[in-house]
Amino acid sequence: MARKTSRNTRYAALNAGDNVETRRLIHAGNRLAEEVARIFPSEPDTADRHYWLETMINHVPDYIYAKDRKGRFLIANEVTVADNGLESLQDLVGKTDFDLHPAKAAQAIADVEQRVIETGEPIFGIEERAIVTKGRDRWLMTSKVPLRNKSGQIVGVVGVSRDISDRKAAERLLEGQARLLEMIAKGKPLDQFFTDLILLIELLLPGVKGSILLLSDDGQHLLHGAAPSLDEVFCATIHGVEIGPRVGSCGTAAWRGEQVIVADMFADPLWEGYTEVVKPYGFRSCWSTPIHSHDRKVLGTFVLYSQETGVPSEQQKELIATATYLAGIAIERKRAEDRISFMAHHDALTGLPNRVLFEEQVAGVLEAIRGRDQWAVLAFLDLDNFKLINDSLGHTAGDELLKTVSGRMRAAVRKSDMVVRVGGDEFILLLNGLPTERDVVLSRLEDIRAAIAAPLQLSGRSLQVTCSMGVACFPHQGQTVSELLANADAAMYRAKALGRNNLQVFTEEMAAKAHEKLLRQEELREAIAHNEFFLHFQPQMNLASGRIFAAEALLRWQHPVHGVISPGAFIPLAEETGLIVPIGDWVLKTACRQCKAWQDAGLPSLIISVNVSARQFLERNWASRVAAVLAETGLEARYLELELTESLIMQDVPGAIATMHELEAIGVHLAIDDFGTGYSSLSALKRFPVQRLKIDRSFVEDIPLDADDKAITAAIISLAQNLGLRVIAEGVETEAQVEFLRQSGCDEIQGYFFSPPLVARDFETLLGQRRVHADAI
Numbered sequence: 093m094a095r096k097t098s099r100n101t102r103y104a105a106l107n108a109g110d111n112v113e114t115r116r117l118i119h120a121g122n123r124l125a126e127e128v129a130r131i132f133p134s135e136p137d138t139a140d141r142h143y144w145l146e147t148m149i150n151h152v153p154d155y156i157y158a159k160d161r162k163g164r165f166l167i168a169n170e171v172t173v174a175d176n177g178l179e180s181l182q183d184l185v186g187k188t189d190f191d192l193h194p195a196k197a198a199q200a201i202a203d204v205e206q207r208v209i210e211t212g213e214p215i216f217g218i219e220e221r222a223i224v225t226k227g228r229d230r231w232l233m234t235s236k237v238p239l240r241n242k243s244g245q246i247v248g249v250v251g252v253s254r255d256i257s258d259r260k261a262a263e264r265l266l267e268g269q270a271r272l273l274e275m276i277a278k279g280k281p282l283d284q285f286f287t288d289l290i291l292l293i294e295l296l297l298p299g300v301k302g303s304i305l306l307l308s309d310d311g312q313h314l315l316h317g318a319a320p321s322l323d324e325v326f327c328a329t330i331h332g333v334e335i336g337p338r339v340g341s342c343g344t345a346a347w348r349g350e351q352v353i354v355a356d357m358f359a360d361p362l363w364e365g366y367t368e369v370v371k372p373y374g375f376r377s378c379w380s381t382p383i384h385s386h387d388r389k390v391l392g393t394f395v396l397y398s399q400e401t402g403v404p405s406e407q408q409k410e411l412i413a414t415a416t417y418l419a420g421i422a423i424e425r426k427r428a429e430d431r432i433s434f435m436a437h438h439d440a441l442t443g444l445p446n447r448v449l450f451e452e453q454v455a456g457v458l459e460a461i462r463g464r465d466q467w468a469v470l471a472f473l474d475l476d477n478f479k480l481i482n483d484s485l486g487h488t489a490g491d492e493l494l495k496t497v498s499g500r501m502r503a504a505v506r507k508s509d510m511v512v513r514v515g516g517d518e519f520i521l522l523l524n525g526l527p528t529e530r531d532v533v534l535s536r537l538e539d540i541r542a543a544i545a546a547p548l549q550l551s552g553r554s555l556q557v558t559c560s561m562g563v564a565c566f567p568h569q570g571q572t573v574s575e576l577l578a579n580a581d582a583a584m585y586r587a588k589a590l591g592r593n594n595l596q597v598f599t600e601e602m603a604a605k606a607h608e609k610l611l612r613q614e615e616l617r618e619a620i621a622h623n624e625f626f627l628h629f630q631p632q633m634n635l636a637s638g639r640i641f642a643a644e645a646l647l648r649w650q651h652p653v654h655g656v657i658s659p660g661a662f663i664p665l666a667e668e669t670g671l672i673v674p675i676g677d678w679v680l681k682t683a684c685r686q687c688k689a690w691q692d693a694g695l696p697s698l699i700i701s702v703n704v705s706a707r708q709f710l711e712r713n714w715a716s717r718v719a720a721v722l723a724e725t726g727l728e729a730r731y732l733e734l735e736l737t738e739s740l741i742m743q744d745v746p747g748a749i750a751t752m753h754e755l756e757a758i759g760v761h762l763a764i765d766d767f768g769t770g771y772s773s774l775s776a777l778k779r780f781p782v783q784r785l786k787i788d789r790s791f792v793e794d795i796p797l798d799a800d801d802k803a804i805t806a807a808i809i810s811l812a813q814n815l816g817l818r819v820i821a822e823g824v825e826t827e828a829q830v831e832f833l834r835q836s837g838c839d840e841i842q843g844y845f846f847s848p849p850l851v852a853r854d855f856e857t858l859l860g861q862r863r864v865h866a867d868a869i
C-alpha cells in the first residue's frame with residue numbers, strides 16, 4: 093500500500109464544486125495521503141537502506157560478514173565483531189583472518205573463500221569447529237557465497253555462520269549413548285564402560301571432571317569405579333569412604349538415595365571436614381547423583397567436580413540423569429552376568445565350585461607348579477553310604493548332610509585349594525603347592541577325612557559319615573589332567589573295593605588296570621562304529637506244553653583280537669561310560685527286526701525278550717524311543733518284552749512306574765529280571781505294571797541241594813501266582829531242577845537244560861524242530 097501512495101498525490105485537481113461537504117472530504121483525503129506517505133516512504137534513500145540492513149543483521153545471532161577478494165573484512169554484524177574480541181565494526185574493517193586467528197586456522201578459511209571467489213560456486217552448510225571457542229568446544233554451520241558488484245563481477249565473498257554446538261552436542265550424546273548401549277549389550281568390562289561414559293560427559297560438559305563410585309556389598313562404603321581424568325591419589329583417598337548423612341556430596345547422596353548438588357564445597361556444611369581432599373585440585377563445586385537399580389536400590393554414585401562454583405542447568409541435569417541411568421543398566425547387567433556365571437560354575441546346594449569351573453581352572457593350577465619342587469594332589473572323594481542315609485532319612489536330611497560336609501571340607505583346606513562337587517556325593521579335592529613328601533600329603537588328606545567323619549546331628553540323630561578317597565599326585569602320578577583324573581579314579585576304585593572308609597594312593601599296578609579300562613572303553617566305542625556286536629537268542633519254554641513261546645536276546649561282542657566276549661565283561665563299563673545307551677538301542681532294534689524277520693519267514697510268532705539297563709531306562713522319552721523302534725521294524729508291541737532289574741526300578745520308583753505305564757500303554761510286556769536279588773518290597777511289587785517275574789539263576793543253581801534256595805524259589809512262585817503274575821526260572825540246567833520247579837507250580841523255564849543261547853540261524857533250526865506255544869502271547 094505504501095508503494096501505491098505517492099508522496100505528491102493530491103486530490104485538489106478534482107472538481108470539487110461548491111459542496112462544503114465535498115471540500116471537507118477532499119481535504120481529509122489529502123491529509124491522509126500525506127500521513128501515509130510520511131509513514132511509508134516509497135523511495136527510501138541509500139542511507140535508510142543501509143541503516144535498516146545494519147539493524148537487521150545486528151539482530152541476527154549468526155555471524156554475517158563480507159570480505160573483499162583479499163580477505164579483508166568489508167562489513168560484519170555486531171556478534172562477529174564482538175566474538176573476534178573487537179569493540180566496533182571500524183576495528184574489524186580492513187583486517188583479515190590472519191590478523192585475528194592463528195595462521196593455520198586463517199589459512200584454512202582463506203583457502204575456502206578463495207575457491208568461492210575463483211569458481212563463483214557458493215558453498216552451503218559446511219560443519220566446522222569454531223576458532224573462537226568462548227571456553228567450550230563450539231561448532232558452526234557455514235555458508236559462503238560470492239559477492240558481486242552491479243556489473244556482476246566477483247569482488248569478494250559473503251559468509252554466514254550459525255552456532256550449531258547444541259545440536260552437535262545432542263548428536264554426540266546420541267552417538268555416545270548408542271556406543272555405550274552397545275558396550276553394555278556386548279558385555280564389555282565395567283571399568284571400560286565407566287571410563288567411556290565419563291569421557292563422553294566430560295566432552296559434553298567442558299570443565300567438569302567425572303567419577304563413578306560403587307556401593308560396597310555391605311552397603312556401607314563407596315569404592316572406586318572409574319575416574320579417567322582424576323588424580324590417582326585423589327581416587328585412592330575417596331576409595332572406601334563410609335557413607336553417611338553428612339559425608340560430602342557422594343557419601344550423602346548414597347546415604348539419602350537422592351541427588352546432592354553442592355555449589356560451593358567450601359561453603360557447604362556437607363563438606364565440613366572434607367575440603368582438604370579437594371583443595372589441591374582447585375575443585376569448588378561437586379554434583380553427585382546416586383546410580384539406582386531398576387528397583388531403586390542405590391548401586392553407587394555418579395559425580396562431577398568443577399573448579400567453578402555453581403549448580404547444573406536443566407540441560408546439564410538431563411545429561412547427568414542419562415549418564416546415571418546408563419551406569420545403572422551397565423552395573424545391573426554385569427551383576428546379572430556375574431550371577432549367571434556363578435550359577436554355571438558352582439553347585440547350587442553347597443555353593444562349591446562345580447566340574448565346569450574345575451575343568452576351567454585345573455590346567456592352570458597344574459601349570460603353575462610345573463617345574464617347581466612341589467606337588468599338586470588330586471583326590472576323588474565319595475561319602476560312604478550316602479544313598480542309604482538319603483533314602484532312610486529323606487532328601488532334606490541328605491541335602492543338609494552334603495552342606496555340612498562341604499563346609500567341613502572347605503574349612504579343612506587352604507583358600508588356594510579347590511573343593512569341587514562333581515555329583516551327588518562325589519567331590520574332587522585339588523590341593524596345590526604341597527611339599528613333595530608322601531607323609532605330608534597323607535596327613536593333610538587324613539585330616540580332611542577326619543574333619544568329615546566328626547559326629548554330626550541330622551534329623552535329631554547323631555551320625556558319623558565316613559568317606560573313600562582315591563588320590564593321584566602331580567606331576568609323577570599323572571602329567572595331564574585326564575591322566576590324573578583317570579589315576580585318582582583307579583585309586584578310588586581300589587578304595588571302594590577294599591570296603592570303603594579308606595584312602596588309596598595311586599600305584600603303577602592300578603595304572604595298568606586303569607590303562608586297560610581306558611583301552612576297553614575306546615575299543616567299546618569302536619565296536620559300535622565297526623558293528624562288532626551280535627545277538628544270541630535263548631529259547632524260553634512252557635513247562636506244561638514243552639513249547640517255545642519266547643526268546644531272550646543276549647548281547648555278544650565279536651572282539652577283533654579276543655574273540656567273542658560275553659556281556660558280563662563289558663556291560664558294566666558300557667553302563668559307567670553311558671555307551672550302553674547306543675548299544676542298548678542297537679540291541680532293541682536288532683532284536684525286534686529279527687523277531688519280525690522270523691514272522692515274515694513264516695516261522696511261528698514268539699515274544700522277543702530284551703534286557704534293559706538302568707542308564708537306558710532313565711533316558712528321557714525312553715518309551716517313545718521304544719515305540720519308534722517298533723514302528724521302524726514293523727514289530728507289533730505285543731511281541732516285545734522288556735526285562736527290567738529290581739535294582740533299576742528301585743533307583744527311582746515313581747519315575748520307573750511312570751515309564752512302565754507309558755510302555756504298558758504302547759502294549760509292550762514287562763518282566764522283572766533277577767527277581768529276589770534286589771530289595772523290592774511286596775507292596776511296591778503290586779504297583780509295578782509287570783506281567784512276569786524271572787527267578788534269578790543264583791536260586792535255581794543249588795536246587796535241589798540247598799533247602800533255603802528251594803524255599804525262596806517256592807515262595808517266589810507262590811507270590812507271583814498270588815499277584816496274578818507269570819513266573820519263569822532262568823539258569824535251569826538239570827532234570828532235578830525242572831522237576832522241583834514243575835512241582836512248585838513254575839510255568840516257564842530257560843536254561844542249558846533245554847538250550848544254550850544260539851545264533852539266529854541255529855535258533856531258527858531249533859524253532860523248526862519245535863512248535864511254538866502261541867497261547868503265551
Ligand SMILES: Nc1nc2c(ncn2[C@@H]2O[C@@H]3COP(=O)(O)O[C@H]4[C@@H](O)[C@H](n5cnc6c(=O)[nH]c(N)nc65)O[C@@H]4COP(=O)(O)O[C@H]3[C@H]2O)c(=O)[nH]1
Nearest residue numbers: 646647658659660679703704705823824825843844845849
Ligand atoms: N550258568 C548258566 N547260565 C545260563 C543258563 N542259561 C542261560 N544262562 C546265562 O544266563 C544269562 C541270562 O541273562 P540275564 O540274567 O538277563 O543276564 C544278562 C543280562 O543281565 C546282561 N545282558 C545280556 N545281554 C544284554 C543286553 O543286550 N543289554 C543289557 N542291558 N544287558 C544284557 O548280561 C547278563 C549275562 O548275560 P549272558 O552272559 O548272556 O548270560 C545269560 C545266559 O547265557 C544256564 O542254564 N546256566
